Amino acid sequence: MAGNTILVVDSDAASLNYVSAALSEVGHRVLQAASGREGLVVAWRDHPDIIVMDPVMADLKGEDFAVRLRSDARTSKTPLVALSSDPAQSRSHSCMDAGFNEYLVKTAQVVPVLVAAIGRLARTAVSVTKEGGLLIVFLSAKGGTGTSSLCANIAMNFVANQPEVRVAVADMVLPIGSIAEIVGYAGDQNLVTVTGMPSSETTPDFFRKGLTEMTNWHFHLLAGSPDPESGNQLNVGRIGDIVHSLKLAYDFVFLDLGRSLSRISLPLIESADLIVMIVSTDLSTVTLTKTVWDYLKTKGLQASSVYPILNRAVGLEGSTKAEAEKIIGIEIKTAMPYLGGNFALANNLHQPITVKFPNDTAAIVLKDASQQMANLARRLHSG
Ligand SMILES: Nc1ncnc2c1ncn2[C@@H]1O[C@H](COP(=O)(O)OP(=O)(O)OP(=O)(O)O)[C@@H](O)[C@H]1O
Ligand SMILES: [Mg+2]
The missing domain is CATH 3.40.50.2300 (Response regulator)
Incomplete structure (x- = not known):
């Protein structure tokens, strides 16, 4: 060029x-x-x-x-x-x-x-292009809201619903990622190792063949930074190029951005086909989510490309869907029920909720949400 x-x-x-x-x-x-x-x-x-x-x-x-x-x-x-x-x-x-x-x-x-x-x-250089597969980013206004677990579980349901699609999940949370722990990946490859490679080597073909397909989860994983030391030294200038290659190699690329609106994550959010915002029901998270959403609107983001999930991560108390919608000023598309200790149990066993508790309401909610998201992402991408 x-x-x-x-x-x-x-x-x-x-x-x-x-x-x-x-x-x-x-x-x-x-x-x-x-x-x-x-x-x-x-x-x-x-x-x-x-x-x-x-x-x-x-x-x-x-x-x-x-x-x-x-x-x-x-x-x-x-x-x-x-x-x-x-x-x-x-x-x-x-x-x-x-x-x-x-x-x-x-x-x-x-x-x-x-x-x-x-x-x-x-x-x-500027941002990730629209070429290739669809980009779905997961973010939250506060930590501990269930962003990483839901990113992994929804990606898993994407493949379960449509076995013909190829899905990659990349953990972009800095300085340390958690998806590898949730899905039970113990390999050496991660965001830090791939950003240390020259761009002539991180080709679509490299990611197509080189990312581990996780048993039970069926998606291919690019693990996050394994420790804060290497996370803080990561070559962020390579992230746009790596996401670009991932998009050329997979039908759907999920990025866990965690609680982050940084120089690194903002261009990724802006070039995403769908933005999944995880909101827990405690008032401080709901209020912070309003601040984040107001900020994203100033960056030109449209409510139609946002998929908010109200996740009852902290117990049965807290805001209802209607209350959260009123405060944030956006329609909540999915409400995840409280799973008590079962959620942590599935995570600790490195198993998807849909596999460990197939009859739980949560499994049905995850399946439905994945279906809706896939439809929405495709609509937004083609429109
Ligand atoms: N719906 C739920 N029901 C019960 N527990 C939940 C639910 N959602 C999340 N949790 C609990 O919250 C924990 C944290 O989840 P997770 O690590 O996915 O959050 P996170 O937002 O990615 O956190 P971090 O800010 O550390 O990245 C889970 O291990 C689980 O114990
Ligand atoms: Mg996380």
């Missing part, structure tokens, strides 16, 4: 001119900077779509450049590619950790690889 504005930062004049000429030739507009500091000035002033930089730089090394770029709102999400004169693995890791999206080593054959990387990154 051509026609983007690319900033090339390189203190080696011959290399700067060679790369610039190659990118111009395939139709990109090229801006140049001969030092790290000059690169930052141009990046903040001219807002290039993508930055290509040799991290080996006398005045400001690539890692520091990346950190400064990421901490400024104007360039916090601008894709950054290292075109490096340092082939060391350790350098590649330190650059990826600092916020680079790709690390390519300068070789005689690197230009086509660079052009392909730019094409991929340009496509996913």
